[in-house]
Each structure stands twice: as C-alpha cells, then as structure tokens.
Amino acid sequence: MDDYQIPPPDLRGRAHPDRMFRMLGALITAFESLTNCAHLRRPPTQRVDRDLNLVVDEIRVEGQDVRSFRLVAAGGEKLPSWQPGCHLDVLLPTGRRRQYSLCGDPRDRGSYRIAVRRIAAGAGGSRELHDCVGTGSTLTARGPRNAFPYVRAGGYLFIAGGIGITPILPMVKQAAADGAPWQLVYTGRSRASMPFLDELSELDPARVRLRSYDECGFPPSGSEILQYAPDRATVYCCGPAPIIANVRRDLPDSAAQALHFERFTAPPIVDGQPFEIALTRSNRVLTVPPDRSALEAIRQQIPDIAYSCRQGFCGTCRTRVISGEVDHRDRVLTDRERTDTMTTCVSRSRGDQIVLDL
Numbered sequence: 001m002d003d004y005q006i007p008p009p010d011l012r013g014r015a016h017p018d019r020m021f022r023m024l025g026a027l028i029t030a031f032e033s034l035t036n037c038a039h040l041r042r043p044p045t046q047r048v049d050r051d052l053n054l055v056v057d058e059i060r061v062e063g064q065d066v067r068s069f070r071l072v073a074a075g076g077e078k079l080p081s082w083q084p085g086c087h088l089d090v091l092l093p094t095g096r097r098r099q100y101s102l103c104g105d106p107r108d109r110g111s112y113r114i115a116v117r118r119i120a121a122g123a124g125g126s127r128e129l130h131d132c133v134g135t136g137s138t139l140t141a142r143g144p145r146n147a148f149p150y151v152r153a154g155g156y157l158f159i160a161g162g163i164g165i166t167p168i169l170p171m172v173k174q175a176a177a178d179g180a181p182w183q184l185v186y187t188g189r190s191r192a193s194m195p196f197l198d199e200l201s202e203l204d205p206a207r208v209r210l211r212s213y214d215e216c217g218f219p220p221s222g223s224e225i226l227q228y229a230p231d232r233a234t235v236y237c238c239g240p241a242p243i244i245a246n247v248r249r250d251l252p253d254s255a256a257q258a259l260h261f262e263r264f265t266a267p268p269i270v271d272g273q274p275f276e277i278a279l280t281r282s283n284r285v286l287t288v289p290p291d292r293s294a295l296e297a298i299r300q301q302i303p304d305i306a307y308s309c310r311q312g313f314c315g316t317c318r319t320r321v322i323s324g325e326v327d328h329r330d331r332v333l334t335d336r337e338r339t340d341t342m343t344t345c346v347s348r349s350r351g352d353q354i355v356l357d358l
C-alpha cells in the first residue's frame, strides 16, 4: 500500500534525503499550512497486537474465483470497530499470514467480511482459504488496522481493479451515505470476474462506470479514468500496478487534487543497488540483485521465512540487524526499532553488506 505525496521519493525510493528535496519539503509544508491540506497525508500504520479468534460463519461466491467469508467472534462477543480502508491480518492454518481488506458494513459489530480471489499460481494463501477453509473453520486474526485510511473530503473518485474493490466498496458506501459527490470506475478482466456488482447496482448507477478489460482493453489510461473526477476530488485507487501507474502519471492534469492508492503486490524497486546479506545462523552470504528485495533473496535459502504484505506496512518480515547500515523504506517500524531491525521486503542496505540474525 502506498500513497501519493509531493515531492516524490528520490531515485532510490527514499523520502527527501538530499538538500534539494529537504528545501522542497519545507516549501510544501509551508504551502500545506497555508492551504490546510496537511490532513491529506496518510498517518503511519498503527500496529494492533490483539489476537481475534474468529469462526467462518458464511462463505459466498461473489464472482469468478472470488469468495467472501463472513467472520464472527468465536465467543460471540462484539468485534472491534473499524473504518473503511481497514484490513485484517489473517493467520491461515498453515501459518501463512495474509492481509485482507474488510469489505462489509463498519456498523455491524457482530461480523467482518473479507473477500478473496483464488490465485492458482500465487504464493498459496488464497488457495488455502478457498480450498481448506470452510464454514465453521476457525481463524486467528489481528487488527483491524488501517494502512489505507478513508479521509473525509469534498468529493471522491474511486478506482477499483478486480478484487481491489474490497477496500473501495465500504468507502463508496460511506461517501454515498455522507451525500458527498463521488464517482466509481470499476475495472476487471470480465464482468463475471468482478465481485459485488450486485451491491454496487443498489447505489446510484449513474455514478458507477464498469470497464472490463475484455470489452475495453487493458490497462485504461489514467486520463480516461480521471475524466470522471469531481472538481478537487480525492482519488482512492486499488488495483493492478499499471492502472495505479497511469493514474499517478496523469493526476496532475486532472481535476483531482490528491491520490491514495493501495497495491496488490510489492512496489517496484527504483534504482536499487546490489548488496550482500550475511546470515549468521545459517552461515551463508547471499547477493541481493538491484531489482530484487532482500526478502526474495532470503526466501531462496529459507523458503518458509515469514512475510505477508511485501510492501513494508505489516511488519511480518522484520528481522534483527547485527551490523550494517539500513536504508529503511517501510512504514511500520518506529525510530527505536530501526536501530536494530529491518523489514526485508522493502528495506535495503546502504553499504555493501548487512548482517542479519537469520
């Protein structure tokens, strides 16, 4: 998950590391205080270390390869509250940990709903949920927590790609309930593969634009989507990387003023430098190529290493650093944690080698 910020990160993906970027940052801060738009910045992801024991109460087919899971507390108690954009960290029976956006009704304190597309060639989390979890199964989860917060704004353009509708759906319903101007552009491989069309049809159809790739091609251009943005709209986008890239590129020429987006996959590594990782416990030295993450290199040697979001916000891949200087690119560790810990999915070494407690 990520969001659009001005100025953008430098070519190594770091926020404002040099003098020019610091000066630009100061100018932006002054501008924000004058225009009162600092609230559009995303707050850091809050860690929620609370285990929830949940039971799968209902499973529904929501589209081709998509199932929704209704989860209730095993003890029947009320569930913690959540807001649109929140997700659960779900611990699967094999020990895999995965994040799933909550896509039900935040007013319903008796149940959560998540929806999952089965990815046959994926890392196994979605297959496990589809194939091994049934009604009555128990799951442990943590959260809800919010790495994609819905901010009250004067107007919205929501953009969803396929299963990316899951965090967007509660936002759309919230905007509709608030009476805010909103538009939704919903894309997907085919209409049959796009979940929750029935629920969207109950909203204002004039505000919903369905754009399947088999009818309209892929990916849609950013300007094609952004033409629907209400004036000075805040844009929320969750979908495939090419759509996010196109929207980011064309946003400055649109009527929209801010963009928040959530990725499905690891962010691209920009101008990464190669480095070595020394694993002390397994007494191995690995090379991390410029276009690969440390986590990918480690998984070659330790296939069952724990990871989840691969985007630096969940903290599952945190690893103790014994020596070396880390280029921290996560959004989850505190400054104190960063003195001896790194998230291997996104962070890199500033030097030639880093030594990890693995």
Ligand code: FES
Binding pocket: 307, 308, 309, 310, 311, 312, 313, 314, 315, 316, 317, 318, 330, 332, 343, 344, 345, 346
């Ligand atoms: S896997 Fe989530 S922070 Fe690394």
